[in-house]
Amino acid sequence: MKAIVQRVTEARVDVGGETVGRTGPGLLILVCAMQGDTETNAEALAARIAKLRIFRDDAGRMNRSVRDVGGSALVVSQFTLAADTSRGTRPGFSTAAPPEMGERLYLHFADRLAAEGVPVETGRFGADMGVHLVNDGPVTIPIER
Numbered sequence: 001m002k003a004i005v006q007r008v009t010e011a012r013v014d015v016g017g018e019t020v021g022r023t024g025p026g027l028l029i030l031v032c033a034m035q036g037d038t039e040t041n042a043e044a045l046a047a048r049i050a051k052l053r054i055f056r057d058d059a060g061r062m063n064r065s066v067r068d069v070g071g072s073a074l075v076v077s078q079f080t081l082a083a084d085t086s087r088g089t090r091p092g093f094s095t096a097a098p099p100e101m102g103e104r105l106y107l108h109f110a111d112r113l114a115a116e117g118v119p120v121e122t123g124r125f126g127a128d129m130g131v132h133l134v135n136d137g138p139v140t141i142p143i144e145r
Helices: 040-049 098-117
Strands: 004-017 017-025 026-032 062-064 070-076 121-124 131-143
Touching: 004 040, 004 062, 004 070, 017 026, 017 070, 017 121, 026 040, 026 098, 026 131, 040 098, 070 098, 098 121
Parallel strands: 026 070, 070 121
Antiparallel strands: 004 017, 004 026, 004 131
């Protein structure tokens, strides 16, 4: 699985003019399931992100996790993280998991992140979503599991 983790002061995802998920201070996590990924990959990614120390401590150093600061997460599916741009000018997405597997692993990831003690809201899988965020820092970290 691939993820882009962004530290945010706030984020929300809208579908058809309706807000379907939001977070205050915490994380916006864009997630893509890849061919061959399993629930084990989703669980490992969730555990890693829950412990990722990218929030400031009292000395201003990135030394706290989202759990440490009482933050929450907005998890959004993003199959375009599987983009292959090695040939031509049109990305290929053949390494992304098929939609039914991608949705299952995306939801499993969100459930496991919640089980790690991080309050979670989600976007809507497969929908045309508008993602709004205020990146804090900015801090943006790619992770693969």
